[in-house]
Amino acid sequence: VKRFELNFFDGGPAGLAGILDQAAGVLGRLGDGFPGTVAARLLELRERLASGRLHLAVLGQFKRGKSSLLNALLGEAVLPVSVVPLTAIPTFLRPGAELRARVRFLEDGRVEEFSAAEAGELKAFLERYVTESGNPENRLGVSQVEITHPAAILQEGVVLIDTPGIGSTFRHNTEATLNFLPQCDAALFLVSADPPLTEVEVAFLKQVREKVPKLFFILNKVDYLGAEDRRMVLDFLRGVLAEQAGMKGGQPVFCVSARQGLEARTAGDAALWRASGMAEVEDHLIGFLAGEKSQALHEAVARKARDGIAEVLMRLRLAMRSLRMPLEQLQENLETFRRKIEEVRKERRAAGDLLAGDRKRMHAFLEEHAGELREKAREYLHGVVAEALACDGGNGNPRDEVQDALEEAIPGWFEHQTGATERIFRERMAEVLGAHRERAGGLVETIRRTAAELFEIPYRALEDERAFEMVRRPYWMTHQWAARLSAFPEGVLDRLLTSRARQRRIRKLLDDQLAALVVSNVENLRWATYQSIDETFRRFRSGLDELLAETIAATHGAVQAAMEERQKKGEAVADKILDLEKAREELEALERALKEPGRGPSGRKQEEK
Numbered sequence: 001v002k003r004f005e006l007n008f009f010d011g012g013p014a015g016l017a018g019i020l021d022q023a024a025g026v027l028g029r030l031g032d033g034f035p036g037t038v039a040a041r042l043l044e045l046r047e048r049l050a051s052g053r054l055h056l057a058v059l060g061q062f063k064r065g066k067s068s069l070l071n072a073l074l075g076e077a078v079l080p081v082s083v084v085p086l087t088a089i090p091t092f093l094r095p096g097a098e099l100r101a102r103v104r105f106l107e108d109g110r111v112e113e114f115s116a117a118e119a120g121e122l123k124a125f126l127e128r129y130v131t132e133s134g135n136p137e138n139r140l141g142v143s144q145v146e147i148t149h150p151a152a153i154l155q156e157g158v159v160l161i162d163t164p165g166i167g168s169t170f171r172h173n174t175e176a177t178l179n180f181l182p183q184c185d186a187a188l189f190l191v192s193a194d195p196p197l198t199e200v201e202v203a204f205l206k207q208v209r210e211k212v213p214k215l216f217f218i219l220n221k222v223d224y225l226g227a228e229d230r231r232m233v234l235d236f237l238r239g240v241l242a243e244q245a246g247m248k249g250g251q252p253v254f255c256v257s258a259r260q261g262l263e264a265r266t267a268g269d270a271a272l273w274r275a276s277g278m279a280e281v282e283d284h285l286i287g288f289l290a291g292e293k294s295q296a297l298h299e300a301v302a303r304k305a306r307d308g309i310a311e312v313l314m315r316l317r318l319a320m321r322s323l324r325m326p327l328e329q330l331q332e333n334l335e336t337f338r339r340k341i342e343e344v345r346k347e348r349r350a351a352g353d354l355l356a357g358d359r360k361r362m363h364a365f366l367e368e369h370a371g372e373l374r375e376k377a378r379e380y381l382h383g384v385v386a387e388a389l390a391c392d393g394g395n396g397n398p399r400d401e402v403q404d405a406l407e408e409a410i411p412g413w414f415e416h417q418t419g420a421t422e423r424i425f426r427e428r429m430a431e432v433l434g435a436h437r438e439r440a441g442g443l444v445e446t447i448r449r450t451a452a453e454l455f456e457i458p459y460r461a462l463e464d465e466r467a468f469e470m471v472r473r474p475y476w477m478t479h480q481w482a483a484r485l486s487a488f489p490e491g492v493l494d495r496l497l498t499s500r501a502r503q504r505r506i507r508k509l510l511d512d513q514l515a516a517l518v519v520s521n522v523e524n525l526r527w528a529t530y531q532s533i534d535e536t537f538r539r540f541r542s543g544l545d546e547l548l549a550e551t552i553a554a555t556h557g558a559v560q561a562a563m564e565e566r567q568k569k570g571e572a573v574a575d576k577i578l579d580l581e582k583a584r585e586e587l588e589a590l591e592r593a594l595k596e597p598g599r600g601p602s603g604r605k606q607e608e609k
């Protein structure tokens with residue numbers, strides 16, 4: 001990977017932000033005839049550069065001290081910390097001058113806002129939504145929580161995320177965390193010595209490694225350990241990371257006491273902050289954010305900016321050719337170009353039909369999949385109920401037994417099926433859209449190539465695939481799985497226990513209710529998937545149309561505009577040509593600066609035409 005030199009990051013004219021500003025300035029001067037899309041895109045890139053934030057999650061088994069560690073980084077106790085696991089709700093920490101919380105609900109995207117005067121008040125508010133006691137089994141239907149906080153670390157271009165954690169008795173927490181991984185750019189993987197690294201954690205770590213590009217390992221609660229024990233635990237940990245999780249190269253492991261860290265911050269005790277190990281973690285994170293994150297973001301932005309400028313340059317070159325070319329030849333070329341565009345439009349319509357066909361097939365496949373799921377769910381839940389009834393042995397109240405068993409089983413099972421379903425469909429969609437993406441890219445390139453050939457300008461293929469990026473999964477899918485039987489008529493079960501006929505009736509009642517649970521839960525999953533499929537196709541289609549329209553405007557549009565200019569002004573277009581020439585030179589210099597950052601836009605003489 002090519003590394004940008006340092007001055008690419010600086011705020012001056014040779015820095016990336018400066019280049020974007022200059023390019024936007026040139027585009028502004030070009031004015032009419034050069035539609036604002038590229039200029040707008042450059043400004044968008046400028047903003048992304050300024051505010052680009054990395055998603056850094058804290059991952060680990062429940063009770064390892066994830067929330068405590070985040071509190072230490074924030075410098076005060078904002079996130080609820082608990083000896084019992086909390087609910088499956090992630091909390092996003094963003095920068096902000098004030099302490100605020102925003103709770104999003106599953107139902108119709110409802111949002112509740114809260115403004116707190118101090119940390120304790122915010123924590124009390126959060127406890128109502130993210131703890132098992134305040135919001136048992138997420139009955140309130142919260143989908144996610146966002147907090148703003150003035151902590152220094154949040155000023156470093158990062159969103160910190162507190163996650164529910166794996167391995168608790170609430171199995172849906174584990175699945176929810178797994179489904180969340182693709183949204184993490186980096187993660188702090190937290191373990192502690194009480195006990196060190198369970199099998200569940202190792203299995204989890206393997207999955208995390210596949211999905212999260214950058215991991216930091218942290219051993220928390222070292223205040224429990226003496227120097228000797230600490231060394232032993234660390235050796236053990238490194239061994240497991242290398243042998244079982246396949247992490248080579250002596251992973252650094254940070255030793256911290258989040259608890260002491262928070263104490264230190266609250267008391268303003270710098271020595272304790274160092275001693276807690278938290279200072280080292282914080283420094284390391286800030287260094288990482290300043291270096292590597294910025295690096296990746298700058299590269300992505302530079303590439304997109306280069307593409308935008310290349311678009312404008314193509315247009316400029318076309319316009320200049322068209323202004324200089326003998327009028328008759330220009331008319332002829334324009335006619336040939338028009339015919340080619342008509343052909344491409346026809347192909348686009350055919351491609352749209354194919355796309356529609358694939359969408360239908362995807363729906364059909366989903367119906368099939370949902371049918372199989374209903375079958376599987378029915379079988380599974382009947383098993384759960386049979387087991388619960390068998391255990392009951394006729395002493396207790398079977399309704400409670402059955403209810404407990406269902407509530408225990410349903411969320412985990414459906415969460416797992418959701419993950420599996422999503423994987424299946426994501427793969428299928430990638431396959432199907434991959435073929436369309438190639439065809440669509442071909443259409444766009446046909447237009448560009450035709451223009452280049454007809455008007456003898458240099459041809460450059462597009463690098464930017466922005467129109468065809470695979471649509472990201474819904475931001476955060478938390479599901480409310482129906483797990484409650486509706487009330488049997490009170491006392492029915494008790495009375496029924498003595499009578500065989502009545503027992504048959506109760507079986508029937510149970511069967512009907514189980515069927516209803518299966519239907520509503522599978523429908524929940526099916527509907528979410530259906531919407532994902534449609535949204536993906538919709539965005540793909542509109543992305544393609546947009547790109548085609550832009551390409552036609554940039555090529556045919558440029559020639560057309562030059563033609564009109566000539567018809568209006570006759571041969572008095574020399575001034576216009578001079579203006580364009582000047583803009584072309586400036587943009588070419590900026591384009592080169594983007595390719596070879598560190599030199600600055602005027603670092604070298606021109607070499608390519």
Ligand SMILES: Nc1nc2c(ncn2[C@@H]2O[C@H](COP(=O)(O)OP(=O)(O)O)[C@@H](O)[C@H]2O)c(=O)[nH]1
Pocket residue numbers: 060061062063064065066067068069080081082083085086165220221222223224256257258259260
């Ligand atoms: N001794 C000690 N206890 C800690 C430390 N960090 C967290 N804890 C305790 O571990 C328990 C779980 O902490 P919490 O932050 O809620 O863990 P989470 O479930 O991973 O978010 C709480 O009782 C904390 O007080 C630490 O550094 N040292």
Ligand SMILES: [Mg+2]
Pocket residue numbers: 066067068080081082086162163
């Ligand atoms: Mg927690």
